[in-house]
Amino acid sequence: MSYLPCVEIEPQQPAVASVIWLHGLGASGHDFEPVVPELGMPADLPTRFVFPHAPQIPVTINGGMVMPAWYDIIGLGGEGPTDVDGIRRSADQIDALIEREIERGVPSERIVIAGFSQGGAVAYEVALRHPKKLAGLMALSTYFATQDSVALSEANQGLPVFIAHGQFDPMVPEAGGSQAAQALEGKGYQPAYKTYPMEHAVCLEEIQDIAAFLKQVLAKR
Numbered sequence: 001m002s003y004l005p006c007v008e009i010e011p012q013q014p015a016v017a018s019v020i021w022l023h024g025l026g027a028s029g030h031d032f033e034p035v036v037p038e039l040g041m042p043a044d045l046p047t048r049f050v051f052p053h054a055p056q057i058p059v060t061i062n063g064g065m066v067m068p069a070w071y072d073i074i075g076l077g078g079e080g081p082t083d084v085d086g087i088r089r090s091a092d093q094i095d096a097l098i099e100r101e102i103e104r105g106v107p108s109e110r111i112v113i114a115g116f117s118q119g120g121a122v123a124y125e126v127a128l129r130h131p132k133k134l135a136g137l138m139a140l141s142t143y144f145a146t147q148d149s150v151a152l153s154e155a156n157q158g159l160p161v162f163i164a165h166g167q168f169d170p171m172v173p174e175a176g177g178s179q180a181a182q183a184l185e186g187k188g189y190q191p192a193y194k195t196y197p198m199e200h201a202v203c204l205e206e207i208q209d210i211a212a213f214l215k216q217v218l219a220k221r
Contacts, residue, residue, distance in 0.1 A: 003100060004052040004093050005029070009036050011046030017110040017135070017218040018048045018101045020094060022119025024141075026067045029053045032116065035202065039211040045218055048106070050097060054090070054119070070122045082145050091125040098130065110218055114138035117172060117200065121145040124180070127161075129153050136160040136217035138210060141169055141200055143176030147183040161191035162213040164206050171200040 007029035023031040029051035041047050054068040061073040071086025094113070101111055112135045115123030120142025127137040133155045141164065161184060165177030174195060181193040192213070196203050 001096065001100075003096055004055070006053065006097070007033055007051040009033065009049040009051075011041070011048060013043070013046040015046050015048035015104070015106055017045060017112075018050060018106045019112045019114055019214065020050045020052070020097055020101070021138075022052065022070065022094070022113075022115035022123055023054065023068075024117030024119055025059070025069050025073065026062075027054075028068055032202075035207060035210075038204075038207050039214065041211070042215065045215065047214070047218060048101070048104075050101070052094070052097060055093075057086075070118050073118070084146055084149055087122055087125050087146055090122045091129070094122065094126045095130065098126075098132075098134075102132075108132035108134055110135050112136045112138060112214060112217060114140065115142060116140040116202070117142050125150055127159060128156060131155055134159060136162065136213065138213065139163045139177075139180060140202065140206075140210075141165055141172055141177070142180070143172055144180035144183050147180070152187060157188060159189065160213070160217045161189055162210070163191050163193045164209065165193075165195050166198040166200060166203075167195045168198065169200045 036049050054070045056066050057069050058064045058066050059069050070090040071083040113123045113127040120139040124144050125146045129151050163181050165174050181191045184191045196206050
């Protein structure tokens with residue numbers, strides 16, 4: 001089986017939980033690596049962090065330049081057609097990483113899917129359609145690109161979802177986050193939605209909220 005290359009941060013004890021975290025357009029798996037120590041994950045919740053690198057593909061909005069991207073972007077702010085096929089291809093590759101975590105001894109219900117910006121659009125598709133129960137979904141500074149086409153999984157109908165967005169985001173306007181929350185509510189989910197006085201970024205308060213969410217959904221039940 002061929003997997004996406006990943007940055008992996010292992011806990012000191014054998015992992016009992018995993019977070020698969022997707023970066024944004026043009027970035028890499030190293031992007032959120034520095035956040036892990038700031039989360040303060042407890043010693044009794046050894047968690048593996050998996051940061052996959054997106055494939056190198058041509059991106060229309062950047063003149064066809066080849067760069068790390070989960071799918072093609074046609075226009076800013078969701079303008080132009082959505083590359084649904086590209087999102088699904090990337091989601092399939094993340095599905096493979098979920099299965100690898102299960103093979104490594106982490107049950108699916110202790111796996112969180114997270115994504116920032118373009119990676120968040122893929123994270124929505126991955127988590128909401130996945131046939132096995134997951135621990136949660138974190139959608140950061142992103143939008144729900146496949147809200148009209150995603151095939152919702154019965155196993156994840158009650159999935160905990162944390163949506164975070166910058167109030168002054170010029171790349172993905174805050175409306176994208178709020179519309180995603182409304183779409184999820186319309187599908188029967190109860191997402192937590194928070195905004196922060198920032199642009200297209202991550203701030204300390206958000207990191208603290210991410211840590212609280214992870215500890216809550218990954219805690220042994």
